[in-house]
Amino acid sequence: MADAAVTIVGGGVVGLAIAAELSPHYSPLFLLERHAKYGTETSSRNSEVIHAGIYYPHGSLKAKLCVEGRDILYTLCEKHDISFRRITKIITATRKDDLAALESLYNHGRGNGVQLEMMSAQQVxxxxxxINSVGGIFSPTTGIISAHGLMDFFYHSAKNNGAEIQTHCNVVGLEKRGSDFSITIEENETRTTFTSEIVINAAGLESDTVAALAGIDVDAAGYRLHHCKGSYFAIPNAKRNLVSHLVYPIPSKESLGVHALIDLGGRLKFGPDVEYLSERSYNYAVDESKRHAFAESVREILPSIEDDDLSPDYSGIRAKLQAPGEPVRDYIIRHEADRGLSGLINLIGIESPGLTASPAIAKYVYRILKT
Ligand SMILES: Cc1cc2nc3c(=O)[nH]c(=O)nc-3n(C[C@H](O)[C@H](O)[C@H](O)COP(=O)(O)OP(=O)(O)OC[C@H]3O[C@@H](n4cnc5c(N)ncnc54)[C@H](O)[C@@H]3O)c2cc1C
Structure with a gap:
């Protein structure tokens, strides 16, 4: 008999949501996180937006799990007192040439089942x-949420159901042994090994590394991650009332574009930009030399912003499956039985809207395990 029924690798919002979802059904259930606290990587370094589900390819996991996750999040927030706000969002076209793209984005979002309204320049x-606008889209179901509040909720739900959540616990080995997995963890330079029937790899930026530990050739499987940094700059409080909704430009192929964000404390900031990293450095410092280029993007939306209004704020790193210039890839959420790894579920490339989708991702994983 294995030491654990389920072991989840990674204590970000996705691992925690899965722990909360599975813990009533599986025991013992372990969640292992390498840092001193859960949720200190991407899950606490993002825009904290509850996305409506507009952008993602029709029929993709990103689209389906975003729409489902968004509705679950609003219910959870209301029921369990997790901080959030139905702030709503405007996507603005800033040039007449962008109006066709605006309309096709509207049709695309509606095709994902998202409630949207076209707006004239006067309505914007x-x-x-x-703001600069020749027309826009209004998204009434976009909101903001406390990522920490959500993770605390998942953490306590899982703990109350008996889950064992271990921090300072780096998974360094994963091997199929008979019907179970042998997992090696490193805590303060001491290595320990235990067994688990099921392993769920929710290791975010290192989910490809964890898949490789299990013997998967990540390049052949298409699991190799590209780390892509996104930085934010804050606007001083004196100018924070210049916008009162989230305001986004027309998205590019690579990102949603630098947009105006208002957080739950009422602070106005802009971001994130797109910077593919050549190495895995986990350097979250915001490069001040980007200020002018950043201000130029901001002025596309809010012309009165000057370079000196921007102060470096924070950054996060996206776990992207696509390299620069490649077409967008969908989430990989896969039971690896056909690779001889029955009981291993990999979650790879869980970039945005992963925060929004997290409770729906957890339900999806539970459905995979039940079939
Ligand atoms: C700039 C930016 C903006 C974003 N904005 C939004 C947004 O507004 N709305 C939205 O819905 N989504 C957004 N996202 C996406 C969202 O933040 C992510 O999809 C989500 O946080 C991913 O969660 P995760 O649990 O998969 O990863 P993580 O939060 O990275 O968690 C993975 C955890 O695994 C741990 N780990 C890794 N390797 C090991 C190991 N070997 N052993 C033990 N532990 C390990 C790590 O320490 C980490 O804590 C944004 C992302 C970025 C980068």
Missing amino acids: HALEPH
């Missing part, structure tokens, strides 16, 4: 008099 300016 009635809501946001200071």
Whole structure:
């Protein structure tokens, strides 16, 4: 008999949501996190937006799990007092040439089942008099949430159901042994090995590394991750009332574009930009030399912002399956039985909207395990 029924690698929002979902059904259930606290990587370094589900390819896991996760999040927030706000969002076209792209984005979002409204320039300016706009899309179901509040909720739900959540616990070995997995962990330079029937790899930026530990050739499988940093700059409080909704530009192929964010404390910030990293450095410092280029992107939306209004704020790193210039890839959420690894579920490339989708991802994983 294995030491654990289920072991989850990674204590970000996805691993925690899965622990909360599975813990009523599996015992013992372990969640292993390498840092001193859960949720200190990407899950606490993002825009904290509850995405409506507009952008993602029709029929993709990103689209389906975002829409499902968004609705679950609003219910959880209301029921369990997790901080959130239904702030809503405007996507603005800043040039006449962008109006066709705006309309196709509207049709695309509607195709994902998202409630949206087209807006004239006058309607945009009635809501946001200071922004640059020749027309827009209004998204009434976009909101903001406390990522820490959500993770605390998942953590306590899992703990109350008997899950054992271990921090300072780096998974360094994963091997199929008979019907179970042998897992080696490193805690303060001491290595220990135990067994688990099921392993769920929710290791975020290192989920490809963990898949490789299990013997998967990540290049052949298409699991290799590209780390892509996104930085934010903050706007001083004196100018924070210049916008009152989240305001996004027309997205590019690579990202949603630098957009205006208002956090739960009412602070206004812009970001994130797109910077593919050549090495895995986990350097979260925001490069001040980006200020001017950043301000140029901000002025596309909010022309009155000057370079000196921007101060470096924070950054996060995206776990992208696609290299620069490649087409967008969908989430990999896969039971690896056909690779001789029955009981291993890999979650790889869980970039945005992973925060929004997290409770739906957890339900999806539970459905995989039950079939
Ligand atoms: C700039 C930016 C903005 C974003 N904005 C939004 C947004 O507004 N809305 C939205 O829905 N999504 C957003 N996202 C996406 C969202 O943040 C992620 O999809 C989500 O946080 C991924 O969670 P995770 O649990 O998979 O990863 P993580 O939070 O990275 O958690 C993985 C955990 O695994 C641990 N780990 C790794 N290797 C090991 C190991 N060997 N042993 C033990 N532990 C290990 C890590 O320490 C980490 O804590 C954004 C992302 C970025 C980068």
